Amino acid sequence: MRKLYYLIYILPLAVLISCSKDLPTELAYENYVFSSTDEDGGNWTPILLSSGSEIMIAEPKETSSAEYQAELMEVKNAIASITSQQKENLKKWTNNPVIRWNEIALELIAKYNLIPGPNEDGSYTLPNPANPEGPPVFPFSHPPYASRALAYMSVAQFDGLISAWHYKYKYNRAAPYLQDLEINHAYEENPIPSYPSDGAVIASASAEILKVMFPLEVEYLNSKMSEHLESLLLSGENVQSDIDGGVKIGEEIAALALTRASTDGMKNAQTSKAVSDSIANAAYERFGWMWINQEAPQRPVGLTPLFGKVKMWSVPNVEAIRPPVPPTPGSPAYEEDVKILKGYLAEHSEEYRRIANFWQDGLGTYTPPGHWNEFANAFIVKNKLNTLRAARTMAYMNMAIMDAGISCWDAKYYYHYPRPIQTIEGFETIASTPNFPSYTSGHSVFSAAGAEVLAYIFPDEADKVRGWAKEAAISRVYGGIHWTFDATVGTTQGINAAQYSIDRAKIDGGDNF
Template identity: 20%
Template sequence: MAVVVLGATLLIPATSVSAADPTDMVLEWNVNAINAIGNANGATPPGLGQAPPLSGLQLAIVHAAIYDAVNAIDGTHEPYLDPIHAPPGASEAAAAATAGHDVLVGLVPATLPQVTASLDTLYGISLGKIPDGQAKTDGIAVGAAAAAAMLANRVGDGRANTSRTFPIGTESGEWRPVPPLNANVFSWVGDVRPFALDRTSRLRTEGPPALDSAQYAIEFNEVKAIGAQTGSTRTAAQNELANFIVANPVVLTHRMFRELAVSKHLSTAEQARLFAMGTMSTADAFIACWDNKNFHHFWRPQTAIREAADDGNPATEPDAGWLSLFPTPGYPDSPSGYNCIAAAMMHSAIEFFGTDFVSFDLVGPTTRHYDRFTDYVRDAIDGRILTGFHFRHADVQAAWIGKKAAQWVAKHEFGAVG
């Protein structure tokens, strides 16, 4: 998924000004996680330089641990992993900070000590906001236990098996690397063990329409007209949407979740559950998405438009010089990775808040206001066609994957106790 990285910043809930436990520690460690995972090694603060989809998998590990740590103290919902004993009165803030810190440190390779040092400094700052005493000590112990359990659970989950690449096709409809990037990356994501889904192929889609079908011709001519780098029919508003939708959706949606947590006055336990639902839905949507990419192995619009003379469809015409608006990412078309995360995050929010009708802003290259979570999903579907990256079916089917992943997580994880 081609994205532009925008830095993460922290918003503090109005309720966080307190003589007792800070109530924004989940949000603080969401920012720290976004930066530590996504920032470049030499940035301030330094990070692992990981983009989606990998960053989405890592964030799920972080927030599942934070959830289990905070929920062990709060006790209102089912744990994700085995229950952790929490002494009465343990600090939820200390538990959240410790779980977030310890998981992130566990994800950092020994070759990047500057990232670990930065995380240690941030951890010290977080702990300095929590009153000393037994509650703080107990919270630290709970957070450490949750982090250790989560890291152990994800050992051997497939994230280390990164050598797999996509086969390079030669026949019409088969994916091959797309210039100018000519990349071939992330095929292995489809082999990662899911967090909640019972198997990677649970959300297998119907895939692309037949090359000689009328539907394929419709989608072909749509992206050819509006997704071109030059000579497109895009309007000014469509250009604005295309430039917005190419920004990193992990950063966009997590910032929005933090803003909602503030405006809705969510407690520490509610924040932990919101982010656990969102990140776990995203991770499983990514895994299902790349499982589908491996299965369907469908060519990108740029390849299809250049090679249209051989597709067997009389309603398509080739253009040997056609380029997508932005450089096409290095993996197959169907389904869209961006739409998998956009829909997963939005539908996890629908599951959490119990309604689609929530107003929010997404802040990227521009600020876009929405009154429904699914309004952003619709923009994401249209926007990725405008970038020239996808045929419409790839975006629509990806939105279905994200929705179903979020519904699966809501049904099978984080249930209320009693």
């Protein structure tokens, strides 16, 4: 029955997005008229800030002032001398740069998702943030690292834009192209005040977060920020003081986010061998089993054994959603799963292989959390969300995904359950076996969490995204690297984690769309 349970839920992947996995990914879309402007957005409840007014910016100059008129002339002169490259940049950044900065983050995650190899003597050296050039380079952007980078960037964007919306509607300064009809406007008209620039908030906050998460990319990120800020001026939507106000908000909210990050426990997630062994031994004393890495050469420590102790965003503690004890090896429930896995292996189904490969999200990709960010980008465009609503979507989804990942890693190392390749004699996989315990499946947990938040924000897509999450979960069983209970229990775990973020979103003031 368990096999049938999965098969009846497998849905075809929609043509909504192209997931060829060629990276970097960039969604092709034109700028659009927003489906809402959310004049009350400055009153929404932020994540890190106490309110939208907590970050202070100066009152803008009157539009009739000499200072502002000079800024308008600066915009007109810049547009008059625009280059072909600047025109291309304008098309790329569009009027919802939340998506573009998310894609930059996905590009960097994929670039640094390279596992450190062994040294000549067979030992391993871990990436070190104090020496990012390595070898090996820092970071190794594995799924837990990716989920954390995306969560901090998205939360900073969201809080920064709540602050921006507060001042936009407090001062109500119209965009330059509305002040002077000689100024060409590059994008669709959206009647949102220009001071401070929401684009500048996004550029500044995103770049500051990513520069810490990917320290070898500072020059690249600074160039992207400069390109984006220049495009804001050339678009006719902002004068320099709009941009300066947005940059100030972005820098301040990024600093708050990075302060939280510095004490969230991630720096201790990758442990020494002694600590790793003690965690394994504790599980063995508790349950009578432990996971053993099957690689050759064998890495001495599993991936981030203490990620399960990292500070969560919305879930009160990992015990609140810790899954039940998995089946004891040799028990009837375990033997039933052995038969199911052997059955999949014997079938050699092309469909199973396609599903396993599509959802692999292994080394050199943007990982499972990144996969769900790509889905979210497409839904944001389809529903024509403004920058504030786009950032809200990403913040709650990525907080849920990170919380779910923390819960998953807690279960992995608390139960320390062996993978099929360890306990089924002669068993083979069609997917590479990860360097951490089996129960629960990270793909299942990450995907279920992402799907639940997207189902809440985009209810018309609920069946679709939940079907994708179930396919992501079963893909790991088809690949031979997980038990079916890793996937089924992991899916429930991800849903439970996401519900805390959804409950938080329902009372933030933005649930009136």
